[in-house]
Amino acid sequence: GENVEQHPSTLSVQEGDSAVIKCTYSDSASNYFPWYKQELGKGPQLIIDIRSNVGEKKDQRIAVTLNKTAKHFSLHITETQPEDSAVYFCAASNSFQKLVFGTGTRLLVSP
């Protein structure tokens, strides 16, 4: 089955810096890659997603890139703000909605 690895497990940046979180997946049949932000005591919130027929997608300060050949995808957050502090999860899916999650990255943005 699918296996998703995520790095780093923790990431500390200064406000205004960029943050990059990387994931790799094992199943070449995976075709949908969402990213979720989870704040303490809350459910995950979908922040951006990408399909396998697209290499990059942007939404304001957030972007996701996908390298199908290498089975890598990354989340890029520019101009980070303290409210970006949270746990971020990547996920992969090859079976329509059944997501396999990465292990999570705890992002801390210091003012």
Add this chain to the structure above:
Amino acid sequence: GAVVSQHPSRVICKSGTSVKIECRSLDFQATTMFWYRQFPKKSLMLMATSNEGSKATYEQGVEKDKFLINHASLTLSTLTVTSAHPEDSSFYICSASGGTGEKLFFGSGTQLSVL
């Protein structure tokens, strides 16, 4: 995005009792909902797939008699933790797909503490 409502947000119960958690899709119909379990500082672990009008599909290692899932309508799925024990204490989260797309939206989670 689509709204998924989950209740209660927190529940404390005595060992041996049963607890029901509700998951509702508020502005869309969800033929499929998913139930996850999350331990502190860990990732989400899929427990089961809830299908409207049919039996749930459980992931390997998840006791179906312990975690009863009912999906009686297109907007409501329930997870009942039967005869709860302290080891069942965890954060339980449901999710549903909004409309016809694959985007999954999550409920706010339920923190279960079994004394």
